[in-house]
Amino acid sequence: MxxxxxxxxxxxxxxxxxxxxxxxxxxxxxxxxxxxxxxxxxxxxxxxxxxxxxxxxxxxxxxxxxxxxxxxxxxxxxxxxxxxxFYPQDLRGKAEVNEWLIWQMANQGPKSGECGHFRRVDQKEYGDQTYAITRFTDEVNRLYGVLNNRLHKHQYLAGGQYTIADMICYPWTVNWKFQGQDIEEFKHFKRWFEEMGARPAVQKGMAVGAELSVDxxxxxxxxxxxxxxxxxxxxxxxxxx
Incomplete structure (x- = not known):
């Protein structure tokens, strides 16, 4: 267990x-x-x-x-x-999954988190946040572009098979609108995003703890x-x- x-x-x-x-x-x-x-x-x-x-x-x-x-x-x-x-053991397959896993931890997660943080800061209390909002919103846009270009060539992030690389990235994309992004700008990402969201296990995983959430x-x-x-x-x- x-x-x-x-x-x-x-x-x-x-x-x-x-x-x-x-x-x-x-x-x-x-x-x-x-x-x-x-x-x-x-x-x-x-x-x-x-x-x-x-x-x-x-x-x-x-x-x-x-x-x-x-x-x-x-x-x-x-x-x-x-x-x-969901984690290939051949040399090249493992390397690709590791790349995207570390990309998510080093890039997508931190930058998306900062984007969300500064976009919800009370500017009346903390002052003008324009630079920080622009900086991180643009960086998140760049990262969606990275995903879009990768998914233009491949069905999944690590190539032709669904892996933990896809699972680790998906939850940080569901709030794309709050991140100041337009999903229509990234059609290859959108195809992947919709396929991911249709998977029953993804839906169940995303719903875990919904009763715990606090607004x-x-x-x-x-x-x-x-x-x-x-x-x-x-x-x-x-x-x-």
Missing amino acids: IDLHYWPTPNGKKVTILLEELGMPYRIVPVNIGRGDQFTPEFLEMNPNHRMPVMVDNAPADGGKPLAVFESGAIMLYLAEKAGK NTKLPPEEQARIRKMLYNQRARPVPA
Whole structure:
């Protein structure tokens, strides 16, 4: 059994999509990031970077004690290798999947996250954000272009077969409108996007934890301020005494 310490964000949904595609039994352990569950000693023991998701394999292949893995890309590699699916083992196929997995972690995820962050900043409170909004909206547009050009030549990101490379990228594209993009600009990406969204396991994975979602804009102003203070502009945590 897999325990997935999870909150319904794109980084969590990458993993639930894979688990659903694999048909692998798993249990969701909610990590309420608005409440600060990711900063508890128990969570930090599993992930010193205090971010979800974290996966715990209660039956690792070596027969040892439960194994905790953090970082969504590392989790997906672990699960795909454990199951022997969606991660080719030939030299060139593996290299292609690894490229797109790391591309997503280094480019698509961080830049899309910054794009969303600055596009929702209250400019009355924090001042003019035009430069940051333009910078990250344009960068996300460039990244959609990278996907579009790749999918012009190939059915899937790693070539002719559906892999974890597709699963890791998809959740960060569903909010393309909020990212200031026009999906009609990228017809090859749109074809892939629609094919991905039609897969039953993708639909199930994306829906996991829907009941946990909270619309922060509907919270009292003081609660919104508390969450922003906790989540944004974090600095280094001191070493425990």
